Amino acid sequence: MQIVIQNLSYVYSPKTPFEKVALDNVSFTVNEGDTLGIVGATGSGKSTLSRHLNALIRIQSGKILLGDIDLSQKKPDLKEVRKKVGMLFQFPEYQLFADTVRKDVEFGPKNFGMNEAEAAKSAAEAMRLVGLDMGEIGEKSPFELSGGQMRRVAIAGVIASRPEVLVLDEPTAGLDPAGKREILELVTALKSSFVKTVVIISHNMDEIAEYCNRVVVLDEGKLIADTTPAILFNDSDIIDNTELDYPHTIKIKRMLAARGFVIDTPALTVKELAAGVARRLK
Amino acid sequence: MKDMTLGQYYPTDSFTHRMDPRAKLVLVIAFIVMVFLAESFLSYFAVIVCVVSAALVSRIPLSKMLKSIKAIIMLLIFTGILNLLFYNGETVLWSWWRIKISVEGIIFSIKMVLRLVLLVMGTTLLTYTTTPTSLTDGMESLLTPLKYIKVPVHDIAVIMSIALRFIPILSEEVDKIMMAQKARGASFDTGGLLSRAKALLPILIPLFVSAFRRADELALALDARCYNATPNRTRYKVMKFGLRDLAGAIGMAAFIVLVVALNNNFWGAYETVQSVWWLF
Amino acid sequence: MNEEVMKARAADEVVIKADGVKYSYRSGERVSRGVEGIDLEIRRGEFVVFLGRNGSGKSTLAKLLNGFLVPDEGIVTALGLDTADEDRIYDVRSKVGMVFQNPDNQMVASVIESDVAFGPENLGVPREEIEERVTEALETVGMSEYRNGSPNKLSGGQKQRVAIASILAMRPEVIILDESTAMLDPKGRREIMETIMKLNREKGMTVILITHYMDEAIEADRIFVMDSGRVTAFGTPAEVFAATEAIAAAGLELPVAGKVSLELKKMGFDVPFAITDEDLAEGVCRS
Numbered sequence: 001m002q003i004v005i006q007n008l009s010y011v012y013s014p015k016t017p018f019e020k021v022a023l024d025n026v027s028f029t030v031n032e033g034d035t036l037g038i039v040g041a042t043g044s045g046k047s048t049l050s051r052h053l054n055a056l057i058r059i060q061s062g063k064i065l066l067g068d069i070d071l072s073q074k075k076p077d078l079k080e081v082r083k084k085v086g087m088l089f090q091f092p093e094y095q096l097f098a099d100t101v102r103k104d105v106e107f108g109p110k111n112f113g114m115n116e117a118e119a120a121k122s123a124a125e126a127m128r129l130v131g132l133d134m135g136e137i138g139e140k141s142p143f144e145l146s147g148g149q150m151r152r153v154a155i156a157g158v159i160a161s162r163p164e165v166l167v168l169d170e171p172t173a174g175l176d177p178a179g180k181r182e183i184l185e186l187v188t189a190l191k192s193s194f195v196k197t198v199v200i201i202s203h204n205m206d207e208i209a210e211y212c213n214r215v216v217v218l219d220e221g222k223l224i225a226d227t228t229p230a231i232l233f234n235d236s237d238i239i240d241n242t243e244l245d246y247p248h249t250i251k252i253k254r255m256l257a258a259r260g261f262v263i264d265t266p267a268l269t270v271k272e273l274a275a276g277v278a279r280r281l282k
Numbered sequence: 283m284k285d286m287t288l289g290q291y292y293p294t295d296s297f298t299h300r301m302d303p304r305a306k307l308v309l310v311i312a313f314i315v316m317v318f319l320a321e322s323f324l325s326y327f328a329v330i331v332c333v334v335s336a337a338l339v340s341r342i343p344l345s346k347m348l349k350s351i352k353a354i355i356m357l358l359i360f361t362g363i364l365n366l367l368f369y370n371g372e373t374v375l376w377s378w379w380r381i382k383i384s385v386e387g388i389i390f391s392i393k394m395v396l397r398l399v400l401l402v403m404g405t406t407l408l409t410y411t412t413t414p415t416s417l418t419d420g421m422e423s424l425l426t427p428l429k430y431i432k433v434p435v436h437d438i439a440v441i442m443s444i445a446l447r448f449i450p451i452l453s454e455e456v457d458k459i460m461m462a463q464k465a466r467g468a469s470f471d472t473g474g475l476l477s478r479a480k481a482l483l484p485i486l487i488p489l490f491v492s493a494f495r496r497a498d499e500l501a502l503a504l505d506a507r508c509y510n511a512t513p514n515r516t517r518y519k520v521m522k523f524g525l526r527d528l529a530g531a532i533g534m535a536a537f538i539v540l541v542v543a544l545n546n547n548f549w550g551a552y553e554t555v556q557s558v559w560w561l562f
Numbered sequence: 563m564n565e566e567v568m569k570a571r572a573a574d575e576v577v578i579k580a581d582g583v584k585y586s587y588r589s590g591e592r593v594s595r596g597v598e599g600i601d602l603e604i605r606r607g608e609f610v611v612f613l614g615r616n617g618s619g620k621s622t623l624a625k626l627l628n629g630f631l632v633p634d635e636g637i638v639t640a641l642g643l644d645t646a647d648e649d650r651i652y653d654v655r656s657k658v659g660m661v662f663q664n665p666d667n668q669m670v671a672s673v674i675e676s677d678v679a680f681g682p683e684n685l686g687v688p689r690e691e692i693e694e695r696v697t698e699a700l701e702t703v704g705m706s707e708y709r710n711g712s713p714n715k716l717s718g719g720q721k722q723r724v725a726i727a728s729i730l731a732m733r734p735e736v737i738i739l740d741e742s743t744a745m746l747d748p749k750g751r752r753e754i755m756e757t758i759m760k761l762n763r764e765k766g767m768t769v770i771l772i773t774h775y776m777d778e779a780i781e782a783d784r785i786f787v788m789d790s791g792r793v794t795a796f797g798t799p800a801e802v803f804a805a806t807e808a809i810a811a812a813g814l815e816l817p818v819a820g821k822v823s824l825e826l827k828k829m830g831f832d833v834p835f836a837i838t839d840e841d842l843a844e845g846v847c848r849s
Binding site: 041042043146147148173174175176177178179181203204206243244245248249251252255256258259260261270271273274277278281 | 813814821822825843
């Protein structure tokens with residue numbers, strides 16, 4: 001399923017002294033199979049944009065096409081839209097509510113009309129996909145689990161509805177390095193399941209560089225880049241004009257270049273950078 | 283979203299805005315007393331003059347003042363009609379079953395409605411011109427004498443201040459949780475009363491969990507700031523009664539005297555005014 | 563670095579000392595490990611980082627250092643005071659200030675200056691002096707212009723700077739930041755790191771930062787790596803990250819520069835191990 005965003009604009013509290021433009025004429029397309037990064041400083045409109053993708057925000061002006069569903073029509077089928085586009089909020093473990101893990105993970109599927117047996121099957125599969133076992137912790141309270149486990153249960157709760165597109169808002173926020181790594185590996189692995197397309201909103205440029213094949217940059221509500229991480233970080237000055245950082249690997253590459261040591265690699269990962277340095281040293 | 287720590291506060295700079303919150307609190311109480319003292323239409327008229335001049339001095343637009351009445355419009359209609367139909371007056375104009383419309387009833391219900399309108403206008407003037415924070419400070423200061431009968435005045439003030447601080451935070455949190463559950467297909471506006479109430483659980487439980495988590499950290503943060511370290515706590519912000527507050531108090535006193543005077547009877551008051559006039 | 567700072571450091575005065583400290587959490591029948599066998603000394607003017615995965619005991623240790631928790635066994639001394647001495651607990655807390663993770667959960671007032679004044683008020687500081695302290699604290703964290711504003715409109719980094727100012731207004735000698743950067747965006751984290759460095763380098767404040775961000779840890783004078791409630795490695799950042807196995811065992815990662823130099827070493831290149839981007843670039847260019 002392709003997502004087409006056309007001339008999307010959004011203003012909070014319009015025509016009041018508190019008026020704030022969150023999105024300003026944003027257009028881009030998310031292709032099936034993409035792992036797309038949305039980056040931008042806090043307040044650049046990333047969250048507003050992502051919440052449009054599953055109709056949590058009503059379109060003010062512009063158009064969004066989810067496959068053949070037009071979100072700008074008067075009454076889009078919200079359930080259908082939200083089933084197709086799963087959305088993981090920041091600190092998703094704070095949205096767990098049920099008395100058992102099983103009930104929490106089955107909440108979504110049941111809302112979307114699956115019967116008991118289907119929901120149970122789907123929830124168990126979702127748990128397996130996030131590396132947990134329903135048989136083992138299904139009857140536990142979600143509040144007894146460790147932080148990392150809670151986050152994975154929350155992810156299971158979203159993918160149990162078998163979305164085609166998964167939108168993740170800062171999925172690694174607040175986790176320690178191992179926890180971050182786990183979640184990112186998990187998201188990558190998910191792409192060989194029913195989840196075809198992943199949209200990641202992140203402040204962490206190292207993650208974007210390593211895991212995304214495409215990236216869009218928002219700045220004060222405007223889309224200022226729609227490209228690949230390799231081009232964004234190596235062949236443009238877009239990052240310099242924002243509050244954003246370069247990935248560490250790129251910083252090192254640039255420092256090397258400043259010392260006359262130029263390497264021919266996009267240097268998006270540690271391995272790529274090391275290999276580039278190695279080629280030059282030989 | 284509107285910043286709720288400001289509540290109804292109307293941000294401008296005026297005589298009233300600069301008054302000591304304690305003075306305003308006391309004046310509002312005096313005003314309430316005045317409203318209940320008013321009996322004759324002339325007294326009511328004086329109270330109206332009082333409110334309108336206060337609004338002018340506070341630079342609150344008339345539309346804002348009327349907006350506060352809009353909120354209680356149902357209550358006004360209800361009060362008006364009930365009094366109109368069931369007041370036990372003597373000069374009956376029309377009656378049916380237990381319903382009786384009398385001249386006294388008409389007068390009484392007009393007065394009741396006026397009284398409510400005036401009460402609301404007076405108290406909203408307070409909230410329009412005072413931030414909740416300084417209201418809290420003012421209340422704490424006024425209640426200080428209660429300390430001697432072991433009322434934990436300061437703790438109450440801190441609790442109020444924290445509540446004010448957390449209202450916007452928690453309301454944002456509710457928004458976020460609602461969106462997250464909606465994204466999981468939850469709907470909050472369909473079904474019968476019971477199923478709607480049940481649909482609120484996925485919001486309420488995370489909200490309470492979050493509130494407790496926040497409370498835990500807040501408790502530590504209070505300890506880290508040495509809350510209750512000494513009974514001799516000092517205050518950074520000292521409120522001072524000024525000329526402005528004195529002027530407000532004198533103005534209010536004048537209106538109260540006027541209201542009482544006008545209550546007795548119009549001619550009596552007229553004579554009083556006349557005799558005062560002759561003095562000059 | 564100014565003279566005063568130099569003097570303080572030269573004196574090598576120990577401000578916090580933990581001696582055989584053990585602590586477990588108890589709720590009903592359940593006992594869960596906090597920390598055990600902790601011995602450490604922190605000197606005046608040091609910038610120390612406690613590094614460890616979630617649940618490694620680093621926050622427990624932090625709370626033991628200012629008397630929020632009292633050790634089951636062993637002694638914690640902060641500025642010469644035993645933290646178990648209940649009569650002096652507020653002296654400990656005002657001298658060893660603590661900033662927490664979520665900036666929203668540590669502000670009590672709806673006006674910034676009132677929030678900063680809250681600590682000194684609680685300590686019974688005279689009014690004129692509070693005024694002075696509030697001004698100074700807000701200036702130190704670069705938030706003076708927001709003095710009369712509401713915290714709700716600030717960014718995460720700004721809120722956390724106000725939280726630091728609120729602690730500074732109590733004039734502490736040590737400041738502990740318990741994962742105070744964890745919830746912030748990169749810009750906010752930068753702001754806090756800059757503030758910490760300023761406090762430490764210019765004002766000679768002893769700073770203890772609990773974090774799991776490697777790029778924050780490499781700025782420290784010393785790092786304590788925590789795992790399973792124990793200190794499993796400590797030393798300068800260069801020393802600690804060179805112990806790559808201990809780092810991996812603690813569930814941590816090397817800074818990116820460290821990973822790259824390790825990778826190069828694996829490929830057989832003689833590049834010196836580096837943990838900062840600059841050092842790596844230098845090392846590569848020289849080899």
